[in-house]
Amino acid sequence: MAAPSDGQGLILETSGLGKRFGGVHAVNGVNLSVPYGEVRAIIGPNGAGKTTLFNLITGDLSHDTGEIHFAGENVNGLPPHLLCRRGMGRTFQITSVFRRLTALENVQTALLAHHRRHFNFLARARRLYRAEALFLLDRVGLHDQAGKPSGMLAHGDQRRLELAIALASEPRLLLLDEPTAGMAPRERHEIMALVGRIAADTGLTVVFTEHDMDVVFAVARRITVLHQGAVLADDAPAAVRANADVQRVYLGQPVAA
């Protein structure tokens, strides 16, 4: 197995990452090297191990083999909240917002936690980080919905809100697990264009999984293709599109419609 580089200039590096569920090798020896500032897509058919890979990287699951380096440091076994504090942000495949809190409170709570004030018993939380929260909501286009309980927002708006929650932690690396799932095509492009703009503005590194190939090829600068838990291809979009193995995995369909 080719050893990845020494980690210079990489915000995320996994080597030989593996996870078994019973007899199934959900993730099997995955080497991933993501440089700072890149927008990386991870694609693959259903069951390829994308979400499991995400959950290993974010500490939601523990891996059986391999190493994970984040921003040059070994982060094996770190729990999610500590990874978050080190600058890793994520969204979930199934929309995860705090449903009975308003959109504003969702983002305010994330900001409170980010500023380590979540053990403060004395302040009035309602007044804290209001402007910052409204700014973030504005950024994802939810400014007008700030006062609504987030569970009552439209599905696409909940996904936008989750993005704002993730951004509140000022991540250096943002992992988006199917950020456009369940969205209308036009909305998909809107939200991914937004992600692309934020990444370009702030130098944020983005790694995302996605089924919509239009979205993938519109945004990603490099694409990793997973198949049966292993890396099938890892290349620039044009090269991935031309890759025969990738086309075969996608049942002979041209990769980009």
Added chain:
Amino acid sequence: MGPAGTPGGLVPRGAGGLAVLALALALAPLALPPFFLQLLTEIAIVGLFATAFNLLMGFGGMVSFGHAAYFAIGAYTAALLVKRAGVPMLLAVPAAPIAAAVGALVFGFFIVRLSHTYFAMLSLAFAQIVFTVIFKWKGLTGGDDGLLDVWPPALLKSPVAYYYFTLVVVGLGLLALHAVIESPFGYALRSVRENPRRARFIGIDVRRHQLVAFVVSGAFSGLAGALFAFYNGSVFPDFAYFTKSFEPLVVALLGGVQSFWGPLAGAFGFKILEWLVSRQWPVYWPLFLGTIVIVVIVVLPQGFVGLTWGNGWRRRLTGKA
């Protein structure tokens, strides 16, 4: 009157309503005979207990079946300090929440590792341990006989004086709990209730947050226990029994767990109902009380406070979402 509370809201009516309530409670001794003052005293104590319990259930999403443990630790701490160590009551009362907090820290350390039914059952198991220790340790606790003559000093002994004392302590306790819920800690606690996985990924150590909430809840339950010890003039092992653990649960459900004031409204409704029903049916009153509680919970899923909002009530009637 102010606007209705926000959904999941905390303030069913404006500060004006609270001021009127406070004034009415302050003037109550002018109009009410001692029996009703004692009933109000008990309502205030149960209200504090249920509000402390609801910090976990309503705001933290953790249902404890064993909160009598912390109530009893508080009651016995205060009673033992006064009876066995000769500590004045005004020092014994603040010691109670500290002892209850220590108990909640030790038990909570294990309990918050579990969730849902397992959380409830382990909290119940620890409470039964507390009950058993109190029951068996005759030399210290008096066992089944309890500790008698746990009365406040002469100054506070009359129903009116103890009523005012309870009102002040419970009032301060409720203010503190309200501040906790409105604080950054309270916001983070709600995020843990709503979605622990998401909460971890905004940087919150979920278990630790739950444990701190458990300790705060236990401490105020212990304070309620101490108030009850001096109100009752005695303490007994069944303060820690599981039937006592269900009291704050039923009271909070009756009043409404989504609202800060729900458990207080529930305590009021429950104790008044209990009094009326037990007067009417001296033998079978628990059967009737239980039936009424079930009907109220089914008809008013938001509890009594759902009535004050109008919306919830109308929605029930019209069946509109």
